[in-house]
Amino acid sequence: MSLTPKTPHESLTIQTHLVMPNDANQLGNLFGGQLMAWMDEVASITAFRHCGNVAVTASINNVSFTQPIPLGSYVILESKVSRAFKTSMEIYVDVYLETRDGNRSKCNEAIFLFVAMDEDGKPLPVPQLNPVTTEEKKRYEGALRRKQLSLILSGRLKPDDATELKKIFVPLTQ
Numbered sequence: 001m002s003l004t005p006k007t008p009h010e011s012l013t014i015q016t017h018l019v020m021p022n023d024a025n026q027l028g029n030l031f032g033g034q035l036m037a038w039m040d041e042v043a044s045i046t047a048f049r050h051c052g053n054v055a056v057t058a059s060i061n062n063v064s065f066t067q068p069i070p071l072g073s074y075v076i077l078e079s080k081v082s083r084a085f086k087t088s089m090e091i092y093v094d095v096y097l098e099t100r101d102g103n104r105s106k107c108n109e110a111i112f113l114f115v116a117m118d119e120d121g122k123p124l125p126v127p128q129l130n131p132v133t134t135e136e137k138k139r140y141e142g143a144l145r146r147k148q149l150s151l152i153l154s155g156r157l158k159p160d161d162a163t164e165l166k167k168i169f170v171p172l173t174q
Contacts, residue, residue: 005128008080008136011050011091015042016098017075030069035095036060038077039110043091046079047114050089051126055114058088061146067097067107074098082136083143087123088115090143111146 017023017038019030040057047055069075076096083090095108116124131140145164151157152165159165 003125003127005130006050006081007130007132008082009132011046011079011081013042013046013049013077013079015077017077019069019071019073019075021071024071027068028071030071030073030075032065035065035069035075035108036063036110038075039063039079039093039095040112042077042079043093043110043112043114046081046091047089047116050081050084050129051116051124053116053118053124055089055116058113058115059150060110060112061090061150062109062111064109067105069097069107072100076104080136081129082111082131082139083147084126084129085147087125088113089126089129090146092139113147113150 015038023030023034025031040060044055044057074097076098077093078096079091079093081089082092091112091114093110093112094106095110096104097107098104116126118124129140131137145168148157148162148165152159152162
């Protein structure tokens with residue numbers, strides 16, 4: 001496995017699904033759990049493309065269901081690594097709804113954290129990430145803050161050690 005840094009585009013994974021009757025709830029919209037399964041799957045492929053190894057879901061840091069997805073719709077999931085840490089990767093999944101007339105709109109998103117694993121289930125180092133676009137750089141910068149917040153909430157990081165969060169919440173002294 002090469003630890004040569006990669007760009008987010010190298011891990012880009014796109015999947016398209018058609019919402020069928022068995023995917024829909026009583027209101028005729030896609031089940032949230034089905035969408036989460038599709039997002040986890042596309043994020044898993046993205047993680048593999050970045051690190052070249054099996055990677056497992058460590059956490060889902062955010063899921064936003066901002067718009068229902070009706071039966072018969074096409075759902076497009078676009079997934080990229082937004083930041084790589086020592087053995088983990090934050091993966092951003094954007095979800096788009098494409099209607100029969102070809103219009104596409106963003107309807108949901110999620111942020112996953114995956115950890116690369118060897119055959120014995122031990123974490124492996126992953127290549128670093130070099131963001132290129134403005135959006136990739138924004139997501140890259142935010143990833144460390146999200147990771148620190150997650151570690152604080154899980155009790156694995158003391159708030160005083162959250163350097164990136166302190167930059168936001170602690171006023172600068174002159």
